[in-house]
Structures are given as C-alpha cells and as structure tokens.
Amino acid sequence: MSTILEIENILKVYPDGVIANRDVSLRVEDNTIHAVVGENGAGKSTLMKIIFGITSPQEGTIRFRGKEVRFKSPNDAIRSGIGMVHQHLMLAPDLTVAENMVLGIEPRKRKLFLDQEETLRTSKKVSEEYGLDVPVEKKIRDLPIGVRQRVEILKALFRNAELLILDEPTAVLTPQEVEVLFKTLFKLKENGKTILFISHKLKEVKQIADRVTVMRDSRVITTEEASHLTEEKIAHLMVGRDIAGDRLPPSPALGDIRMSVRDLCYVTDENIRALNNINFDLRAGEILGLAGVEGNGQTYLIKTLTGLLEPTSGDILLENRNIAGLSPRQVRELGLSHIPEDRMDDGVAEHTSLEENFIVDRYYKQPFSRGIRLRWKDITSHSMDLIKRFQILTKNSRTPVGSLSGGNIQKVVVARELSSDPEVIIAAQPTRGVDVGSEEHIHSILKEARDRGKAVFLVSADLDEILKLSTRVIVIYNGGLVAHFPDASAVTDKDLGPYMLGVKKEEGSSGKIHP
Amino acid sequence: MNPLLKSIFSTEFAFAVIRVMTPLLLPALGVAITNLAGSVNIALEGIMLIAAFFGVLVSAFTGSLFLSLLAGIAAGVALAAILGYFHLKLKADIILGAIALNLFAAGFTIFMLFLITGDKGSTSSLKSLVFPSVHIPLIRHIPVLGDIVSGHNVLTYVAVLMVLVFYIIVYKTPLGLRIRAVGQNPDAAASVGIKVDRIKLYALMLSGFFGALGGLYLSMGYVSWFSRDMTAGRGFIAIAASTLGGNLPMGTFLASLLFGVVNAFAIYIASLNVPSELIQMIPYLVTLVALTIFSLRTLRKRPAKKEEKKLHVDEAAL
Ligand SMILES: Nc1ncnc2c1ncn2[C@@H]1O[C@H](COP(=O)(O)OP(=O)(O)OP(=O)(O)O)[C@@H](O)[C@H]1O
Ligand SMILES: [Mg+2]
Numbered sequence: 001m002s003t004i005l006e007i008e009n010i011l012k013v014y015p016d017g018v019i020a021n022r023d024v025s026l027r028v029e030d031n032t033i034h035a036v037v038g039e040n041g042a043g044k045s046t047l048m049k050i051i052f053g054i055t056s057p058q059e060g061t062i063r064f065r066g067k068e069v070r071f072k073s074p075n076d077a078i079r080s081g082i083g084m085v086h087q088h089l090m091l092a093p094d095l096t097v098a099e100n101m102v103l104g105i106e107p108r109k110r111k112l113f114l115d116q117e118e119t120l121r122t123s124k125k126v127s128e129e130y131g132l133d134v135p136v137e138k139k140i141r142d143l144p145i146g147v148r149q150r151v152e153i154l155k156a157l158f159r160n161a162e163l164l165i166l167d168e169p170t171a172v173l174t175p176q177e178v179e180v181l182f183k184t185l186f187k188l189k190e191n192g193k194t195i196l197f198i199s200h201k202l203k204e205v206k207q208i209a210d211r212v213t214v215m216r217d218s219r220v221i222t223t224e225e226a227s228h229l230t231e232e233k234i235a236h237l238m239v240g241r242d243i244a245g246d247r248l249p250p251s252p253a254l255g256d257i258r259m260s261v262r263d264l265c266y267v268t269d270e271n272i273r274a275l276n277n278i279n280f281d282l283r284a285g286e287i288l289g290l291a292g293v294e295g296n297g298q299t300y301l302i303k304t305l306t307g308l309l310e311p312t313s314g315d316i317l318l319e320n321r322n323i324a325g326l327s328p329r330q331v332r333e334l335g336l337s338h339i340p341e342d343r344m345d346d347g348v349a350e351h352t353s354l355e356e357n358f359i360v361d362r363y364y365k366q367p368f369s370r371g372i373r374l375r376w377k378d379i380t381s382h383s384m385d386l387i388k389r390f391q392i393l394t395k396n397s398r399t400p401v402g403s404l405s406g407g408n409i410q411k412v413v414v415a416r417e418l419s420s421d422p423e424v425i426i427a428a429q430p431t432r433g434v435d436v437g438s439e440e441h442i443h444s445i446l447k448e449a450r451d452r453g454k455a456v457f458l459v460s461a462d463l464d465e466i467l468k469l470s471t472r473v474i475v476i477y478n479g480g481l482v483a484h485f486p487d488a489s490a491v492t493d494k495d496l497g498p499y500m501l502g503v504k505k506e507e508g509s510s511g512k513i514h515p
Numbered sequence: 516m517n518p519l520l521k522s523i524f525s526t527e528f529a530f531a532v533i534r535v536m537t538p539l540l541l542p543a544l545g546v547a548i549t550n551l552a553g554s555v556n557i558a559l560e561g562i563m564l565i566a567a568f569f570g571v572l573v574s575a576f577t578g579s580l581f582l583s584l585l586a587g588i589a590a591g592v593a594l595a596a597i598l599g600y601f602h603l604k605l606k607a608d609i610i611l612g613a614i615a616l617n618l619f620a621a622g623f624t625i626f627m628l629f630l631i632t633g634d635k636g637s638t639s640s641l642k643s644l645v646f647p648s649v650h651i652p653l654i655r656h657i658p659v660l661g662d663i664v665s666g667h668n669v670l671t672y673v674a675v676l677m678v679l680v681f682y683i684i685v686y687k688t689p690l691g692l693r694i695r696a697v698g699q700n701p702d703a704a705a706s707v708g709i710k711v712d713r714i715k716l717y718a719l720m721l722s723g724f725f726g727a728l729g730g731l732y733l734s735m736g737y738v739s740w741f742s743r744d745m746t747a748g749r750g751f752i753a754i755a756a757s758t759l760g761g762n763l764p765m766g767t768f769l770a771s772l773l774f775g776v777v778n779a780f781a782i783y784i785a786s787l788n789v790p791s792e793l794i795q796m797i798p799y800l801v802t803l804v805a806l807t808i809f810s811l812r813t814l815r816k817r818p819a820k821k822e823e824k825k826l827h828v829d830e831a832a833l
C-alpha cells in the first residue's frame with residue numbers, strides 16, 4: 001500500500017496564541033477511509049484546514065503523493081487533487097446544482113458566454129460516473145441537506161479530487177442520510193479515492209473507517225487499524241478515561257405537571273400542517289424524549305414551545321399559564337430555557353464575546369446591569385464561573401464565540417441555558433458536534449437538572465441519546481405524535497423504528513396519542 | 516372627460532412616462548448588479564452626476580458626441596472603481612464610502628461649474644449638445660404605438676437594450692454566474708478559487724457604466740445642459756426600483772416603469788393648481804408605499820422555511 005498523504009511535525013499557533021497543532025504527524029494510505037477523532041478543540045479541523053491550504057502552519061512538512069507541497073490557498077490544494085467538504089456547506093443557494101459544480105471552471109461558448117448545455121452535461125456525467133444521484137437542474141435551496149452534501153462531494157470530484165476531506169459530515173444528517181453518505185463513501189473508495197474524515201460518533205467510525213487517528217490536546221495520540229479498536233477503546237484514547245454509555249438510572253421522583261401541550265397545531269404559510277394536534281404533559285423530575293426522523297415537525301414544535309413561532313391553534317400551559325404566542329423573553333421569564341438545535345443561527349452571536357453571549361438572556365437583570373449601565377465586573381466573573389463549570393476551552397471570556405471549536409460553541413449555549421435555573425428545559429440536539437467526553441458532561445448536567453426536579457424535554461436525532469437519557473419517550477411522525485412509551489428503560493431502537501418511519505401507529509381513544 | 520384624466524390617457528403621457536423612466540432604469544440596473552454581487556451601492560447619485568457633468572464638459576470643448584459619451588462613461592466607471600478601492604482594498608464601509616463620493620460628486624461639479632461659468636447661483640448651467648432622437652422606421656407610422664415608442668432619445672433605446680445586456684451578463688456569462696455566487700455565498704465562491712473582491716469590483720464598475728449612461732441621458736438628452744444637483748435623488752429612487760424588481764432585469768424594468776408613471780403624473784398635475792411642494796413629494800411617497808408593501812409581503816413569507824422543505828423530501832433522501 002502506498003502513502004498518499006504524509007504530514008510531519010506540524011506546529012500551528014493561531015495569532016491569538018492558541019496552539020492548535022503541536023508536533024502533529026499523520027500518514028494517510030492510498031485508497032483507504034481514514035477517520036480522525038478527538039475531543040472538541042483537539043485541533044482536528046485546524047489540521048484539515050492546513051492540509052487544504054486554508055491556513056498555514058508555522059512548522060512542519062506535508063507530502064502529497066510523495067512530493068512536498070506548500071499550499072498557499074485552497075486553490076493550490078484543489079489543483080493538486082485534494083477536495084474538502086466543509087462542515088458548513090459552501091454552496092450558493094440560488095444557483096443550480098450544475099452551476100455550483102462548475103463554478104470557477106465554467107465551460108464557455110465563444111469565449112465570453114457560459115455554455116449551459118455543457119454545464120449540465122458534464123455535471124450529469126460526473127454524477128453518473130460515481131453513481132451519486134443529484135438533480136443537476138434544481139436549485140440548492142430546494143434540496144435537503146444530505147443531497148447538498150452529495151453536491152459538495154461531486155464538486156470536489158469534478159475537480160478531480162483524489163483525496164477527499166470531510167469535516168464532521170454526519171453532524172447535520174439524519175440517520176437515513178448518514179446511511180446514504182456511507183454508501184457514497186464506500187463507492188468512492190471502490191473508485192480508488194482516499195477519504196479523510198472527522199467524526200464524533202464512534203459507532204460511525206467503527207462502521208466505515210479502515211484506520212483511525214486519535215487527537216487529544218493538539219497532539220496526535222495514535223493511529224491504528226480500526227479493526228484493532230473498539231468504541232470504548234477509542235473513547236478512552238480520546239479523553240483518557242472510561243466513558244459510561246449506560247442508560248441513566250430512573251428518576252428519583254416524578255413531580256407535578258410543569259408543561260402541558262393541548263391540541264397544538266401549526267400550519268405553514270404554504271398550507272402544510274407541520275404540527276397536527278400535539279398533546280403531551282411534561283412533569284417535574286423527568287426527561288421526556290422526542291424521537292423522530294428529522295423534518296417531521298420537531299423544529300416547529302420547538303419553535304412554538306419556546307415562543308419563536310405562534311401556533312395556529314392549541315394551548316401550551318406553562319405553570320398553568322397559556323404561553324402560546326408569548327414572546328421568547330416572556331416565556332423565558334416564566335422559567336423556560338431553550339437549547340436551540342442550530343447553535344450558529346439561534347444559539348450564539350458568533351462575532352461577540354463569550355461574556356456577551358452568556359448574558360444575552362439576562363443582561364437587563366441584577367447584577368448584570370444597574371440603571372442603564374452594564375456591570376462588566378459581575379459579567380466577567382459570572383462568565384469565568386461558567387467557563388470553569390462547563391469546561392469550555394477558550395483563551396478567555398472576551399474571545400469571540402466564533403473562534404471556538406464547534407463543540408465548545410455548543411457548550412457555551414448549554415452553559416447559558418442551564419445557568420438561568422430554569423424549571424423547564426427544552427433541549428434540542430444538546431450534544432450535536434460535541435465530543436464523547438463533553439457529551440457525557442452535558443448528559444450529566446441534564447440528569448442533575450432532572451434529579452433536582454426540573455422538567456426536561458429532549459429532542460434529538462440521535463436515538464442512542466434519546467434512549468440513554470429519557471424517562472419516557474414519545475415519537476413524532478409527519479407532524480403528529482404516533483407513539484408513547486411510558487417506560488423508556490424497556491424500549492430499544494428497534495421498537496421505535498417502525499413508528500419513526502410511519503409504518504406503525506398507536507391509536508389512542510380519541511384517535512390521538514395523549515401521553 | 517376630466518381634463519387631467521384626458522391628458523393621462525393620452526399618447527403624450529405614455530411618451531413622457533418612457534422619457535422620465537430612462538434616468539431611473541439605468542441607475543436601477545446599476546444598483547441591481549451590485550446587489551447581486553452582495554454589495555449595496557448607494558453611490559449611483561454621484562456616479563450619474565459626475566458622468567452628466569463630464570459628458571457636457573467634453574461636448575462643450577470638443578463638439579463630439581462620441582467623445583462626450585466616452586468621457587461620461589469613463590467618469591462614472593472611475594467613480595465606481597474608486598468606491599471599490601475604498602471598500603474592497605481599504606476595507607472601508609461601502610455605505611460611508613458611497614456617501615462620501617456622493618458628496619464629493621455634488622461639490623466637485625458645483626465647483627467646476629463655478630470655475631467655468633463664474634456664476635455661483637443655483638441656476639447657473641452649462642449648455643450642451645444632445646444625443647439625437649430616433650424615429651423608428653415603420654413603427655413610427657403605427658397609430659398610438661408609434662407616437663409612444665418612436666421619437667425618443669437614442670439613450671432611451673440604449674436603456675431598454677441595457678435590460679437585455681444586463682440579462683445576458685448576469686445569466687449567460689461565467690462572470691454573471693460568479694457575480695451571483697459571490698453575492699449568495701462569498702465563502703463558497705472563494706472556496707473554489709474565485710477572487711471575491713475582484714468580482715465585486717467588476718460588478719461595481721458595471722454599475723458605474725449603467726449609472727453613467729443614466730447621467731449622460733439627464734444632461735444630454737432629457738435636457739441640454741448641466742446644472743447643479745440635477746440628478747435630484749434619482750440615484751436613490753433607483754435603489755428602490757431595483758429592490759422592488761427583485762434585482763431581476765425584467766422586474767427592475769417594470770419597477771422603473773412604475774416610478775416613471777408616478778413621476779410623469781407628478782409633472783402633469785404640476786400644471787394644475789396644486790402646490791408644487793406637494794407634487795414633488797409624490798414620487799417619494801409612492802416609493803415608500805411600494806417598499807412597505809414589498810417588505811410586508813416578504814416578511815409574511817419568511818418564518819421557519821427550513822423544516823417545511825424537509826418535510827416532503829425525506830423520502831427522496833432514503
Ligand atoms: N481562527 C481561530 N483563531 C483562534 N483560535 C482558533 C481558531 N480556530 C480554532 N481555534 C482554536 O484552536 C483550537 C483547535 O480548534 P479546532 O477547530 O481545530 O478543534 P476541533 O478538534 O475541530 O474541535 P471540534 O470537535 O469542537 O470541532 C481550539 O482551541 C480553538 O479555540
Ligand atoms: Mg472542528
């Protein structure tokens with residue numbers, strides 16, 4: 001087997017003094033699927049950015065196909081045969097798939113004009129060549145995220161990429177989409193390509209990787225054959241201790257009803273019934289898990305519960321007050337907190353500091369403001385406290401949130417939401433993009449909240465997470481609740497599957513589930 | 516029939532609409548193309564003014580229409596390029612840069628006017644040649660239609676032609692594709708090796724070109740002289756027109772036509788016994804109303820788009 005990429009002794013220090021890669025060496029063998037795993041902030045994305053020429057290291061060498069290379073920009077990397085699928089997809093939403101694929105190397109007609117037939121033809125050809133089906137004439141905007149990702153992969157292949165880098169490609173995909181992606185990756189391997197990818201989901205790593213590199217604290221710990229590793233072993237290498245993957249012990253005591261949802265409906269402007277007569281109660285001291293394939297109404301449910309959308313009809317009772325249609329601030333004042341599913345859009349303001357992000361929901365309160373003045377001393381000490389308690393990896397509390405690693409940004413959101421001492425916590429994808437160590441940490445925080453008698457509503461695309469944490473589980477399909485499992489400890493993913501896919505449906509007395 | 520209504524339903528009125536639309540349509544195309552590239556160009560006012568001035572200046576000195584045309588275009592494109600330099604190279608805020616250039620253009624042309632005419636008064640002006648009017652063969656003899664569309668200044672036809680040129684550039688050339696990509700997701704464009712700043716500069720220069728034609732029309736077609744501040748806010752109404760038109764060629768054309776109707780209307784009722792201050796407000800009032808309606812419409816369409824899309828495509832992903 002030959003080596004396609006060889007990295008030696010990379011040192012990368014960011015301008016603000018953060019050392020992201022220290023003496024990093026890595027060999028990627030030709031025609032393999034190579035996984036890179038590691039805690040949040042371990043330096044994985046940085047390493048990929050170095051390989052792709054987005055940022056350059058202070059020290060170290062990179063050899064691609066035996067030749068030493070020094071990429072000054074992604075362009076150089078692309079020209080050498082490296083492609084990258086970024087975590088945040090790099091596509092122009094109002095252009096078609098084909099247009100996105102040819103962008104920058106457009107086929108021309110009479111020098112000056114775009115050759116539209118050729119654009120379509122070559123895009124179709126590449127898509128057929130690799131058996132990756134995409135609707136080349138559709139706009140990116142109209143495609144689900146899994147298909148968009150396939151477009152990104154094709155974009156790289158169209159530029160003759162031999163080595164394909166994927167940074168957390170599965171973080172935003174539904175389990176079904178992940179399956180499709182993996183098939184794609186296997187196909188590419190059959191076609192002689194090499195794939196380098198980052199993931200936090202060790203199950204996935206075991207499933208598709210040939211070799212695994214583990215990073216911790218800006219260094220490479222080890223690179224091993226995947227067949228020699230177990231999930232537990234990888235987790236141990238990553239965080240340096242064992243990770244408990246067990247289900248939570250049952251709630252100590254179920255308390256009163258904290259939130260009741262009655263006949264909640266939401267009809268979109270396009271007249272789609274996104275939520276259809278949703279009924280459930282949420283009790284103090286429990287974690288109620290909402291399982292479902294993404295896109296079945298979860299987003300609408302979360303948004304109506306948290307005041308971001310006004311439901312078309314129905315009631316949401318929080319502490320016996322109807323909060324349907326109240327503003328997010330009013331809802332929060334009543335003791336509800338919300339970990340949004342999209343941390344970049346709804347969770348943080350990326351160009352502002354951690355401090356500012358920590359107080360956005362309470363800046364107007366004591367002790368953070370007095371009169372018209374903000375009290376920065378208190379804000380800073382509050383922030384330092386959260387950074388410590390939630391083990392957020394950051395230079396200091398004034399760092400812009402956007403420069404943290406993905407998982408640490410998630411922790412900033414979780415820290416803010418749980419530190420307001422809420423009675424009801426709406427947690428949507430609370431551990432998305434978070435490493436196993438931090439995942440465990442966030443899980444234990446949610447458990448602790450539960451044990452202190454808080455009510456937690458957990459929405460997650462990750463079934464393992466639902467099953468691990470939940471006291472009870474409900475299933476949503478096509479905007480309606482289709483199943484209720486009062487005892488989550490007796491449930492397996494096999495039980496949930498048919499309901500999630502709409503194959504099975506539980507019928508209550510009124511024809512609707514009412515947990 | 517009421518004399519006002521009668522004059523509005525006349526061919527003269529329709530002719531006037533096209534006449535007043537021209538200096539709105541051209542800068543509106545200019546705004547639209549920079550909008551597509553993701554920058555907001557509010558400097559069309561200055562671009563038009565400076566082009567109007569240099570066109571007249573060169574016509575006075577050389578007596579050549581062709582050279583005037585070149586001078587006007589060069590001045591407009593240069594001003595747009597200066598804005599690009601401030602914004603893209605020096606990283607200045609594009610709005611501030613544009614305000615500075617608008618003020619500069621106004622001050623500079625007044626100063627030059629004073630130097631040349633020696634008259635500081637607000638009514639001083641510089642005589643100019645004009646671009647010829649064109650009578651379209653055959654069509655000119657068709658009743659009604661001929662009276663409306665034939666006999667306009669050649670730059671009016673150029674303006675309409677520019678709608679097509681705009682369409683071709685934006686939708687039929689690699690440059691247009693890149694302009695749109697840069698406007699929609701600059702990171703995506705950069706990630707495939709497109710030089711984002713350069714594309715934005717090209718878009719700005721194109722907007723300078725469109726705007727310059729509009730300015731030239733004002734001083735060398737609409738009237739036959741240059742006077743201070745003669746753009747009178749058209750560069751700003753153009754922003755409204757392109758926004759209303761969704762930055763699409765046909766949309767921008769129709770929106771400009773709408774503003775043309777309103778402006779022509781204002782001119783017509785000026786002959787009646789209505790205070791002229793009130794009349795002068797009409798175009799701006801209509802702009803406000805149109806923009807409000809437009810915003811309300813887009814606002815209502817917006818919330819929670821994300822998931823509804825996914826709802827029915829999940830099967831496709833399987
Ligand atoms: N542009 C930047 N400027 C300054 N520091 C940065 C920048 N990007 C990343 N860092 C820091 O470098 C370190 C490594 O970040 P990196 O994004 O490589 O981590 P990661 O392993 O990809 O983590 P995650 O799994 O959370 O995505 C972190 O401490 C991060 O805060
Ligand atoms: Mg990362």
